Amino acid sequence: MQFIDQARIAVKGGRGGDGIVAFRREKYVPAGGPAGGDGGRGGDVLLLADANLQTLLDFKYRRLFQAVDGRRGGPNRCTGASGDHLVIRVPCGTEVRDARTGILLGDLTAPGDELLVAAGGRGGLGNAHYLSNRNRAPEKFTEGKEGEEWTLQLELKLLAEVGIIGLPNAGKSTLISVLSAARPKIADYPFTTLVPNLGVVRRPSGDGTVFADIPGLIAGAAQGAGLGHDFLRHIERTRLLIHLLDAASPTLLEDLAVVERELSAYGHGLAQRPRLVVLNKIELLQPEDLAQALEAVEAAVDPGSRSVLAISAAASRNLDALLNLVWQELEAAKPAQPLGAPLGLG
Template identity: 45%
Template structure:
C-alpha cells in the first residue's frame, strides 16, 4: 500500500434542533399554558488516535464527514433527542490543521487520545422557556444553533525511533531490509524509494525499535527538489538520525564528502532543530572497497568531512558491521526513553505553605506585588 501521509477533509457537526411552540390541551383545563420543548443538540465530531492504523489512506476516499442534527422539540414538554456523534479514527501522530490558514489545531500523540474537532450546535428554546407572570401564553421559540464546520488538513508524521537519510542509492533500503522486517523495493537506480518504509528491528526478546527509510535527498531538497523534501518532516520526531553515505559510488567522479555536506546543508535549511538532532555517520558499501584501502578511505572521509561524532563502517548487503550498529542504536534509544520517563523531582520545601525555615522574602514566595 502506498504510504499516505496527507489528506484534506471537510467536517460538519450537527445543527441543533428547533424549539417548539405548543400549548397544553387537556379536558377541563382551558388555559393549560405552554408546553413546547427545546430542540436537541447536534452531534459532535470526535477524533481518536488508533494504534492499529498507520496511514491516512481512508480519508482519501471519504472526505466529507457529517454528524446528525438534533431532533426538534415537541409538545407535552418533550425535548428533542441529541444528534448522534461520529468518531474519526486516525493513526497515532496525526496533526489536524486548518486547511486555509495552516494553523495547527490538534495533535494526537498518545494511543486512545480523544479530541473534539467540531462541536454540535445547541438546541433552540421552546415556548415553555418564555413563560412569565406577564407572558402567560408565549408564542416565541428559537431555532437551533448551527454546528461547527471546518475544512481540515490531516498530516501524519512517522513515529520512528531512528531515521535514515542520505543521497539516492546510498543503500538505505538495503540497510533497513537487512536489519528489520521491512521489505522495500531495491534496485540499482536512484529514487527507487518513493515513500517512507517503516521497519521493526528486533534486538532480543521484548527488545525492539522502529527505523524509518526516507526517500533520498538531493541538493535543493529543502526548496522542493526531488522527493525527499516531501518526507523530511517524518524525521522530526525520531530520536536519532543515521546519515548513510555511499563509499563506493558507481560514478568515480562523485565525491562522497561533497554529497554528505549537501545533505547536512539541506537539513539545516529545512529545520535547524532537525539539524541539531543526534546524528551518526554510517559509511556503507565498504564491501566494494578493496580491503587494503578501507582504513585509508574512511580516515580521509572523516578528516575532510570534519566529523567528530560516532562513525560506523558497514556493508548492508553482506550485513558486515550491522550487528554492532543495531546494538548501539538500541542502547541509545533505551537511554532516551529512560530520560523521557524519569520523574521530575520536586523540592518538597516549596510544596504547600512556606515552612518556618524558609525566608518569606524569597522571590519564589512573592505574590503579584513582588
C-alpha cells in the same frame, strides 16, 4: 496500498434542533400552559487515533464530514434527540492544523487519542422557557444553532525512533530489510523507494524499536527538489538519525555535505538531531581504500558529536556493532517528556 500522508478535509458539527411552540391540553388540566420542548444538540465531529491505520488514503476519496443534526423538540416539554457524534479514524502520528491559519490544533500520537474538531450546535428553546407573569401563553421559540465548520489540514508524520537517511541508492532499503521484517523494493537504480518504509527492530531487552527508511534526498530537497521535501517531515519525530553513505562513491564527502545541508535548510531541529554516519557497501572497497574513506569522513564530521562506522548491509557485516551503537545513542537521547497531547480547538 497507496501511501498518502497529507489531506485536506472539511468538518461540520450537526445543527441543533429547533424548539417548538406547544401547549398542554389534557381533559382535567384547564389552562395547561406552554409545553414546547427544546431541540436536541447537534453531534460533534471527533478525530480518533487508530493504530491499525497507516495512511490518509481514505481522505483522498471523501473530503466532507458532517455530524448528525439534533431533532426538534416535542410537546409536553420533551427535548429532541441529540445528534450522534461522528468519529473519524486517523493514523497515529497525525497532526491537525487549521487550513486557513496553519495553527496546530492537535497532534494525535498515541492509539485512542481524541480531538474535538467541530462542536455541534446548541438546541433551540421551546416556548415553555418563555412563560412569565406577563405572558401566560407565549408563542416564542428559538431555532437551533449551526454546528462549527472548519477546514482542516491533516499531515501524517511517522512515529519512528530511528530514521535512515541518505542519497538515493545508498542502501537504506537494504539496511532496513536485513535489520527488520520490512520488505521494501530494492533495485540497482536510484529512487526505488517512493514511500517511507517502517520496520521494527528487536532490542536485546525484547522491546521493539521502529526504524524508518526515508526516500532518498538530493540537493534542493528542502526546497522541493526530488522526493525528499515530501518526506523530510517523517523524520521530525525521530530521536536518532542514521546517515547512510555509499562508501564506493567517488564523491563521498560531497554526498555527506549534500544531506547535511538539506537537514539544515529544512529546519525543525534536524541539523541538531543526534545521528550516526555510516559507510555502507564496504564489500566493494579494498581495505586500504576503506581506511582512507573512513579517515576522510571522520575528519569531515564534527568530532566527538557524530559516530562514524563502516558496514555492509548486503553482506550483513558489522550490523551488530551498528545496532549496539544505536541502542546506546537512544538511551542517551531519551526524551525528557512524552510527545504533546492533543491541544483541542478551545
